[in-house]
Amino acid sequence: MELGLAGRVVVVVGAARGIGEAVARAFLAESAVVAALDRDPAMPEIARQWPRALGITVDATCLAEVKAAAEQAENALGPCDHVVFAVGAGSGKYGFPFWNLEPGDWPRVLEINLIAAVNVAHSFAPRLIQAAARDVAGPSSSSPSLTFFSSVAGQMGSQTDPPYSAAKAALINFNQCAAKDLAPYGVRSNVICPGMVQTDLNRGVYEAWSRQQPEAARSTYEAWAAEKIQKVVPLNRWQKPEDSAALAVFLASNQAREITGQTMNVDGGFVMHW
Secondary structure (H helix, E strand, O other), X not given: OOOOOOOOEEEEEOOOOHHHHHHHHHHHHOOOEEEEEEOOOOHXXXXXXXXXXXXXXXXXXXXXXXXXXXXXXXXXXXXXXXXXXXXXXXXXXXXXXHHHOOHHHHHHHHHHHHHHHXXXXXXXXXXXXXXXXXXXXOOOOOOOEEEEXXXXXXXXXXXXXXXXXXXXXXXXXXXXXXXXXXXXXXOXXXXXXXXXEOOHHHHHHXXXXXXXXXXXXXXXXXXXXXXXXXXXXXXXXXXXXXXXXXXXXXXXXXXXXXXOOOEEEEXXXXXXXX
């Protein structure tokens, strides 16, 4: 299948590890050029190990830093064609019942999962609109796109971490607003919701849960995860970062040029809408 991504400039926010890293690598495998953004100071060094990649350290919760990174990426690589926001962080606490957390635990989670995404959208939407205008004048292999990573937690009111669930739900809603606003300019916007993925975030959920349990009731991370997957994932297996990355690449490709405003799950059947 020809995806039409060779030579296209793709910005991946949250590219240092986990799903974001898998997304960056997946685009590079399609011969795209990647601007890899992350708050990790090692991001420039990490990207130097990849072909056709530029690493930029940036805190996405700071609008000024995101705008500066957008300018740096464009000056170095050329105008961007696609942007992927793959950032996520929980409260670090087990949120069932919700009053296990304090209201003061919420702002930082909302800032990382929602406001950072809004910062990225504000910084790159004008650039994607310009990319769409350039493509109108010539042959286009894929319409410019914006892709946000949310979570299945944002669709089900997960009690595990209420601030995280609420922030990811808000991101799904914001994507619908963005998709409607960008559509007249030929720019698409979609959301990907991963399910059970073995990342630092998932292990952090286990650690927060474990701290709430009596010592006799605690289990290993492996046992806890296996039991949870058996209970909630119909396919009965972990999802991998590469699974979500494959969908991110598809959504940026010319094969997905009629897809916008959608929320797509990569969750082994965890969430099913009837």
